[in-house]
Amino acid sequence: MTTTKGAFCEPAPAKVNLTLHVTGQRADGYHLLDSLVMFTALGDVVTVAAAERLTLTIDGPFSAGLTADNDNLVMRAARSFGVTNGAAITLTKNLPVASGIGGGSADAAAALRALSRLWGLPIPDSATILKLGADVPVCMTSELSRMHGIGDRIDTLGPAPMLDILLVNPNVAVSTAQVFGGLASKSNAPMAADMPDPRDRDDWVTWLLAQRNDLETPARIAAPTIDDVLGSLSAQVGSTLARMSGSGATCFALFKDGTSRDAAAATLRLSHPTWWIAETGAAPT
Incomplete structure (x- = not known):
């Protein structure tokens, strides 16, 4: 996290599934996984600043085709705090969209971290985070992680190997x-x-x-x-x-x-x- 003239900038690192084993499927259709996840130095960036209302601007090389509306995962993450606080959010999209490296989930996680700092509020609980998407919980950290279940069980393993x-x-x-x-x-x-x-x-x-x-x-x-x-x-x-x-x-x-x-x-x-x-x-x- 960095702070510049009252704005908080949070990296949203690309997520790489070094492994992804599908171990079962629940009755509700959700798949059970056993996946080793690392995060890279490359990623999107979420910047938040104080504002009277909640807005989202998207820029960067992969901004085309993304819509800055209320259904955007970053906006859903902001609303998950359950408050009416305003913020000017900018998502700089450096990663390809829908590409298997957790871009949207990492963006949501970065928004949660940044807005927590901006608003002085605790990050929403784990159940609320999971409702945003199965990959959002693991994206809350940049450590090497083992993801189990539907994404709700995370074992952090420390710094990733320097690959x-x-x-x-x-x-x-x-x-x-x-x-x-x-x-x-x-x-x-x-x-x-x-x-x-x-x-x-x-x-x-x-x-x-x-x-x-x-x-x-x-x-x-x-x-x-x-x-x-x-x-x-x-x-x-x-x-x-x-x-x-x-x-x-x-x-x-x-x-x-x-x-x-x-x-x-x-x-x-x-x-x-x-x-x-x-x-x-x-x-x-």
Whole structure:
């Protein structure tokens, strides 16, 4: 959180599902997950300032197509405080929309943190936060987190491993409902229990290779271009793991070092100029 001339600026880091195991489905339709989540240094930004009424302005490279109305998740987060306080909220949208990296949920979480400071009010309780969306609770922190259940059970694990990450989105929208609906099995094994020390990069990559994103297969069927993204990332020199994040279509690759990651980014920008490609690492905690 930073403060500038009475305005509070809160980062909304991109969420990367390093793993995403679908372990069941409740009678009400909600899916049960076991997911390891990290946040990156790259993300949107929410800025709030005192005002007589509640307003939202959206700018940034991915602002087109977003509507600053009462149904926007940021506005819903503001109203979840249950007060009539005003605020001028600005959402700077640096992440692709509906891309599987938690943009909207991270924006809502950032709005909650920023408005809590601006208004001097406690952040709403966990049940209220969960009603905003299944990913909002985990986005309340930038620490490495293990998300269970429908997103309501969060184990924070401390600072994320210092991985060199490349994010790629082919600028194709994927329906989360369609991806979940395409799952061949709704009851799969959870993550392995022998999670390594986050300070050991090599052990982390080895462990992650043995885990899964169960949504990857149905997402690849829904959007075959994801195959191209994952194949291109895997083929890059220094790439140690390529996987889809969330329900897609953003994919990520881990690299042995920042030099090989940056070289891969340059190569992919030349070969796929329409893709969104971003170099990043773990968010500060």
